[in-house]
Structure formats: structure tokens, C-alpha cells
Amino acid sequence: MARLVMKFGGVSVADGRRLRNVGELVRGFSSGNEIVVVTSALQGVTDDLLECARSSAKYGRVSDVDDFIMRLAEKHEQAITDAISDEAIRDEIRSDIRKKIDTLEKAYVGICYLGELTPRSIDYISSFGEQLSAPILSGVFRDMGIESRYYTGGEVGIITNSDYGNAKPLEKSYSLIAKKLLPIKGIPVVTGFIAMDENGIITTLGRGGSDFSASIIGAAIDADEIWFWKETSGVLTADPKIDPSAKTIPTISYIEAMELSFFGAKVLHPRAIEPAIRKGIPVRVKCTFDPESPGTQIVQEEELKDGVIKAVSLSTNVALLNVSGAEMIGTPGVAARVFSALANAGVNIIMISQGSSEANISMVVEEKDLDKAEEALRRDLPREIVRGISHNKDVCVVAVVGSGMAGTPGVAGRLFSAMGRAGINVRMISQGSSEHNISFVVAAKDGKRAVQKIHREFRLNGDRA
Ligand SMILES: Nc1ncnc2c1ncn2[C@@H]1O[C@H](COP(=O)(O)OP(=O)(O)O)[C@@H](O)[C@H]1O
Numbered sequence: 001m002a003r004l005v006m007k008f009g010g011v012s013v014a015d016g017r018r019l020r021n022v023g024e025l026v027r028g029f030s031s032g033n034e035i036v037v038v039t040s041a042l043q044g045v046t047d048d049l050l051e052c053a054r055s056s057a058k059y060g061r062v063s064d065v066d067d068f069i070m071r072l073a074e075k076h077e078q079a080i081t082d083a084i085s086d087e088a089i090r091d092e093i094r095s096d097i098r099k100k101i102d103t104l105e106k107a108y109v110g111i112c113y114l115g116e117l118t119p120r121s122i123d124y125i126s127s128f129g130e131q132l133s134a135p136i137l138s139g140v141f142r143d144m145g146i147e148s149r150y151y152t153g154g155e156v157g158i159i160t161n162s163d164y165g166n167a168k169p170l171e172k173s174y175s176l177i178a179k180k181l182l183p184i185k186g187i188p189v190v191t192g193f194i195a196m197d198e199n200g201i202i203t204t205l206g207r208g209g210s211d212f213s214a215s216i217i218g219a220a221i222d223a224d225e226i227w228f229w230k231e232t233s234g235v236l237t238a239d240p241k242i243d244p245s246a247k248t249i250p251t252i253s254y255i256e257a258m259e260l261s262f263f264g265a266k267v268l269h270p271r272a273i274e275p276a277i278r279k280g281i282p283v284r285v286k287c288t289f290d291p292e293s294p295g296t297q298i299v300q301e302e303e304l305k306d307g308v309i310k311a312v313s314l315s316t317n318v319a320l321l322n323v324s325g326a327e328m329i330g331t332p333g334v335a336a337r338v339f340s341a342l343a344n345a346g347v348n349i350i351m352i353s354q355g356s357s358e359a360n361i362s363m364v365v366e367e368k369d370l371d372k373a374e375e376a377l378r379r380d381l382p383r384e385i386v387r388g389i390s391h392n393k394d395v396c397v398v399a400v401v402g403s404g405m406a407g408t409p410g411v412a413g414r415l416f417s418a419m420g421r422a423g424i425n426v427r428m429i430s431q432g433s434s435e436h437n438i439s440f441v442v443a444a445k446d447g448k449r450a451v452q453k454i455h456r457e458f459r460l461n462g463d464r465a
């Protein structure tokens with residue numbers, strides 16, 4: 001018997017037919033196994049919830065809220081009809097969903113009147129996507145004669161700090177989750193993405209955070225494996241939407257997967273691997289639409305036989321931030337002050353590079369953090385040392401990832417020659433001493449082409465010619 005945590009993303013549970021399909025798929029694995037299911041919201045619902053919240057705060061139009069609520073209710077009603085056949089179960093889930101939607105509507109009306117949207121209310125609003133999908137998926141299992149109940153992340157013990165929008169689980173979650181989930185019979189369905197803080201207030205784990213929820217749960221209950229079910233056939237050598245020739249990577253290490261997700265590969269939440277590492281739990285990424293194919297296995301051991309580079313990724317919505325001043329040369333502690341100013345402002349630095357003349361430090365940050373970052377630098381750094389703070393939003397980060405790069409000479413040369421031949425100007429380069437990745441900044445317009453050129457140069461699609 002294996003204990004498995006299975007997480008289904010928004011595309012996998014996009015509508016009633018797919019929810020039913022997920023039910024059949026899990027049932028296929030359920031005999032002799034103990035399964036916990038973690039679900040995301042129906043595809044696009046989280047985006048829609050947030051969009052309605054922003055426009056409610058901006059324009060205060062209750063009539064727009066009414067329209068949105070009607071569409072949201074219809075979408076979920078339709079999903080119930082398509083996914084569940086037993087009338088009694090349908091009615092029960094419908095009434096559950098209606099109550100939740102009424103509560104949500106009141107919150108939107110409140111936002112309309114207040115004209116204000118706090119990080120806490122954003123988390124509250126965006127939590128409804130999973131609060132509406134989980135009851136339906138649990139209903140599908142019951143419709144199939146499998147015992148099931150749904151729970152929010154908070155109800156099963158995912159307790160976080162109060163960093164709304166990007167909350168971190170507290171250590172005590174791990175024992176709490178095990179205590180709450182292990183005695184449950186049947187197939188529990190847990191809402192991904194959402195958790196609660198110590199005061200019982202809803203928090204979220206960051207966009208795409210259902211992967212993180214599943215991994216936290218997997219580590220807490222000592223799962224044998226954690227499976228992420230996606231629309232792709234696993235972790236691919238590149239985003240197939242950027243390079244359709246991308247191939248599934250059969251095995252990848254924890255570190256490689258983390259690097260890829262950190263550098264923008266949307267296939268995994270950047271923190272989804274950390275909890276699995278705690279317990280050395282193998283993670284699988286599998287395709288919901290092709291469950292027989294093995295997908296990608298993410299494991300501790302690095303597999304070096306598949307060439308030096310495993311994959312290439314693209315991070316968009318980033319900005320280049322430059323701090324300069326001749327007085328920075330030879331002045332100890334400038335870098336420390338730059339980084340602590342940004343850390344204190346809660347800005348995550350994606351890349352760092354310092355010229356050997358030391359007259360400037362360049363960093364890549366998320367575009368959404370740019371104003372906050374510049375404000376913090378202007379406030380905290382002495383003017384006589386740092387003369388200029390500038391930025392460029394028209395950039396993206398390309399990263400190549402592969403543990404085989406460590407100690408293999410010539411990779412960087414080949415990479416940047418390929419960029420040179422393609423006429424792509426490289427503005428900043430960074431390589432960690434672990435040599436698991438090389439990341440570099442190019443103009444936003446060149447990002448996709450850079451990924452495609454690297455994919456071809458390193459024959460990541462498997463072509464040997
Ligand atoms: N290297 C990669 N391998 C696989 N998918 C990738 C990669 N980089 C980006 N992606 C994108 O990640 C998404 C993962 O599938 P999806 O079902 O949307 O996941 P989820 O719903 O769990 O977020 C796909 O849309 C794919 O385009």
C-alpha cells in the first residue's frame with residue numbers, strides 16, 4: 001500500500017467533465033492506496049475573482065458584482081450538473097456552493113462601498129476559487145460510492161504567518177496536518193493554495209500555491225510520493241508554449257526542479273519542492289490527459305547521463321535595477337546595505353551582478369516590487385556613495401538549468417556564442433557557484449527567441465543531428 005498526495009491544477013479541473021475525469025483517474029489508483037487529493041480552483045477562476053475585486057475597489061459598481069457573481073454561480077452549477085449524477089448529492093453541493101457564493105458577494109459589496117482592497121481581503125476573496133472547486137470534486141467521489149469530505153487548508157492544519165499573498169507555513173503545521181488528516185477515512189479533498197494564520201484569518205501561499213499545499217501535506221503525512229497532475233506531460237525541456245518541440249524530462253533532481261521553478265517555469269510553484277526535500281519524498285509530475293505516461297520524477301539523486309543542460313526557462317514580469325556611484329568603489333559594506341534595504345522592504349532579488357570596478361550593482365527583481373525597491377534604496381542608502389538608481393522594465397531572464405554543468409567547461413561559451421549568432425544582446429549574467437544554472441538578462445522582445453535558440457543549440461528536443 002502506498003500513501004499518495006495527488007494535486008490537480010486549474011486546467012485539470014477546468015469544468016464538470018474534467019472534474020469527473022479526475023474522479024475516474026483517482027479511483028483508478030485508489031485500490032490498496034491511501035490518497036489525499038489537493039485541488040486548485042476551476043481554470044481562470046482565481047484570476048476572475050481578483051479582477052472583480054480590483055474593479056470593485058476602483059469603480060464601486062455593485063451591478064458589475066451582480067453580473068460577475070451570476071456568471072461564477074452558473075459556471076459552478078454547470079460543473080456540478082456535468083460531474084455528479086446523483087440528485088441528492090447534487091442538491092447538497094449546490095446549496096453549499098450557493099452559501100459560499102452569497103458570502104463572497106457580501107465581501108465584494110463591502111469592497112465596492114469601502115473602495116479599498118487590503119492584502120488580507122485579497123487573500124479572502126481569492127480563496128473562494130478553491131472553496132468552490134473542492135466541494136464539487138469531493139461530491140464526484142461520493143457520486144462514485146467513495147467516502148469523501150472536503151476541507152480547507154486551514155482546517156487540515158496548514159497554519160501560516162500573516163504574510164498575505166505569500167504566506168509561509170509555520171513549523172507546527174506539519175504535526176497538526178498529520179494529526180488531522182491521517183485518521184480520515186476515504187479520500188479527503190483539500191483546497192490547495194489557501195491556509196490560515198494563527199488568528200484563523202485566511203491566507204494564501206502565492207499564485208500557483210496549490211503545488212506547495214500538496215507538498216506540505218505530503219511531508220506532514222510522510223507520503224510515499226507526491227504527484228502533481230498537470231496539463232503537460234511532465235517537466236519539459238522548455239515551456240511547450242514557447243518551444244513546441246520541448247520534450248518530457250524523465251528524471252530531474254530536487255535542485256534542478258527548484259531552479260527551474262524559481263526562474264519562471266510555471267510548471268511548479270517555486271517553493272513546492274522544499275517540503276518534499278525535508279523527508280526525501282519523490283515527486284512526480286504527470287499529465288491528467290495521459291495518465292498512463294510516466295511523466296517526470298523529481299528525486300534527490302542527480303541524473304547526469306542526459307547531457308549537461310536539462311531545461312531552459314523564461315521569467316517575465318521582472319525589472320533590472322541598477323545602483324551606481326564612483327564612491328562605491330572600495331567602500332566596504334555598500335552591497336550589504338543594498339541587500340538589507342531590499343530585504344527589509346520585502347523585495348525578493350532574483351539575480352545579482354556586480355561589475356569588477358565595483359561602480360555598480362545590478363539586480364533583477366519582480367516588476368511588481370520595483371517601486372518598493374527603489375523607494376527603499378533611496379531611503380536607506382547614503383547619497384554621497386550611491387549617486388544613481390535606475391531601472392529597466394523592458395527585460396526578461398533566461399535561465400539554463402542542469403547539474404551536469406558543474407565542472408563541465410565550455411557551456412557558457414557555447415550558450416553566449418549562440419546568443420551572439422542570433423543577434424541577441426545579453427545585458428547581465430549570473431551563475432551560482434553551485435553551477436546548477438546560468439541565468440542572463442535580455443530585452444523582453446528577445447526572450448522567446450533566446451529560449452528557442454538555446455533549446456536547439458543544446459539539442460534539448462533530443463535530436464542528435
Ligand atoms: N519546463 C516546463 N515544463 C512543463 N510545463 C511548463 C514548463 N515551463 C512552463 N510550463 C507551463 O506550466 C504549465 C503547467 O501546467 P498546468 O496544468 O497549467 O499546471 P497547474 O494548473 O498545476 O498550474 C503549462 O501551462 C506549461 O505551459
Ligand SMILES: N[C@@H](CC(=O)OP(=O)(O)O)C(=O)O
Nearest residue numbers: 009010040046207208209210
Ligand atoms: N488557484 C490558484 C492556486 C493554484 O495553484 O492554481 P494552479 O494549480 O491552477 O496553478 C492560482 O490560480 O494561483
